[in-house]
Amino acid sequence: MSSQARPPKTTAPVATAAATTGVATTADVPPTGVGVMTEAVVPVWTRQLAAIQHTVQGGTVELLTSVASILGLQDQLSAELKNLPPDAPFAQALKQLNDEFQQQCEHALMALQFGDRVVQMVDILYQDTERFALELPGMQDASPAEAEAWLNALESRYTTDEQRQFHRGEEAKPPQDNVEFF
Numbered sequence: 001m002s003s004q005a006r007p008p009k010t011t012a013p014v015a016t017a018a019a020t021t022g023v024a025t026t027a028d029v030p031p032t033g034v035g036v037m038t039e040a041v042v043p044v045w046t047r048q049l050a051a052i053q054h055t056v057q058g059g060t061v062e063l064l065t066s067v068a069s070i071l072g073l074q075d076q077l078s079a080e081l082k083n084l085p086p087d088a089p090f091a092q093a094l095k096q097l098n099d100e101f102q103q104q105c106e107h108a109l110m111a112l113q114f115g116d117r118v119v120q121m122v123d124i125l126y127q128d129t130e131r132f133a134l135e136l137p138g139m140q141d142a143s144p145a146e147a148e149a150w151l152n153a154l155e156s157r158y159t160t161d162e163q164r165q166f167h168r169g170e171e172a173k174p175p176q177d178n179v180e181f182f
Contacts, residue, residue: 034136034137034139034140035136035137038132038133038136038137039133042129042130042132042133042136043133045129046126046129046130046133049122049125049126049129050126052118052122053118053119053122053123053126056115056118056119056122057115057119059115060112060114060115060116060119063112063115064109064112067105067108067109067112070105071105071109074098074101074102074105077098077101078098078102081094081095081098117159117160120159121158121159121160121163124154124157124158124159124163127157128154128157151167154167155167155168161173
């Protein structure tokens with residue numbers, strides 16, 4: 001399972017050079033331009049990604065709990081159907097319905113993996129926005145090669161083909177009916 005949603009990092013105020021030595025340094029100058037935007041926008045992105053991650057995790061847990069309860073009831077039904085005489089009215093129809101019900105429950109459990117998948121996808125972006133926020137102030141003179149290296153590093157952390165396709169601006173291929181483990 002992916003990591004838990006994390007609150008944005010905070011740091012305690014640190015005495016500036018001007019306060020301790022009387023001499024102003026570049027660290028004493030409030031951020032402008034890119035720095036202001038970074039400090040204002042990236043924490044909002046980070047909080048939103050964490051909220052999405054938390055919501056999906058909570059919804060997935062609720063769905064899994066519900067499906068587990070349904071499967072428990074289905075197990076009880078199966079046990080009761082085994083006690084029915086084979087020639088009892090509707091016995092065969094009930095057994096067939098039970099088998100179909102079990103298949104649908106198993107399909108639902110596999111489909112619920114979307115929650116883990118989404119949480120993991122959001123976590124990759126969450127970590128990248130934190131890294132971006134930390135490094136952006138030093139990127140005033142970043143080159144296209146540095147941007148490409150950043151994007152290559154981000155792409156290397158993806159866990160699905162779909163993420164890599166979207167990253168490259170390609171249309172995602174339709175999902176297959178099999179389970180994708182990551």
